[in-house]
Amino acid sequence: MQIVIMGCGRVGSSLARSLEKRGHDVSVIDTNAESFRRLGPEFRGTTVKGVGFDRDVLVKAGIRGADGFAAVSSGDNSNILAARVVREEFGVHNVVARIYDQGRAEVYERLGIPTVATVRWAANQVLRGLLPEGSEPVWRDPSGSARLVQVHVHEGWIGSTIGEIQQAVRTPLPFLQRYGTAMVPTAETVLQDGDLLYAAIELDRTDEIEQVLGEAPERY
Structure with a gap:
């Protein structure tokens, strides 16, 4: 180019x-x-x-x-x-x-x-370091209606697949970081301890999704 x-x-x-x-x-x-x-x-x-x-x-x-x-x-x-x-x-x-x-x-x-x-x-980089629950997005569209957010995930979700987590929060989880390397997970990818998970979220659902992932999942 x-x-x-x-x-x-x-x-x-x-x-x-x-x-x-x-x-x-x-x-x-x-x-x-x-x-x-x-x-x-x-x-x-x-x-x-x-x-x-x-x-x-x-x-x-x-x-x-x-x-x-x-x-x-x-x-x-x-x-x-x-x-x-x-x-x-x-x-x-x-x-x-x-x-x-x-x-x-x-x-x-x-x-x-x-x-x-x-x-x-x-400022957003510093905020994401200080506030692990991701109140500031990694990316947002110009209209402000959608954003990509690094979300805090309760340790109880470790061992769950990305597919299971996506089903629980009803939103895409397009990538995660593992040992400092970004990867695009599949539905079968298993969440490991230390993974940083990113969610594509509509603005009005941010609190809801952070609440779901911030608590241990209900096991049936």
Whole structure:
């Protein structure tokens, strides 16, 4: 894939190196040519000095043939403007923008521009570590009606199959983490001690599902 990145700060440079290591062609745009030093001597992609929402700069970076675009500069306005230009004028639909303002992020998600709200992401990661019952979702859809939640599971469920647990809570359990590795379970997968279980939940059922899984199951 050909990926264009706007912003060569810590996030942009790390993203560029990671993508290149995976075999993708990468172009990086930044207003400060000194920023390209963060890419390191092994970077073989293209670097372009300029404003990331300037059409000529984007063309020079290869946006006409790009499969994806990431706007990860330090400015919300620049990231959103660049994302819109790339989608609306160059027809690149695989676009992600980094946004610091959570309110703005939610607005642009509703307009179809995926965003990464830095402050919200960090806060949610900390909350999930502090509150094991998963009051903050791993993912939520822009409308807020559905979410993917890491749920606390009572030890009494250990030894039950995912199919049995899904039947009890009447909601999908799309994946779990075991020994630090994510896996997509089948209905026959048996829950083990230490597994982290994730549930796809409609917002109005969150309390109900957490209550069911937070207590030992009834055995018949």
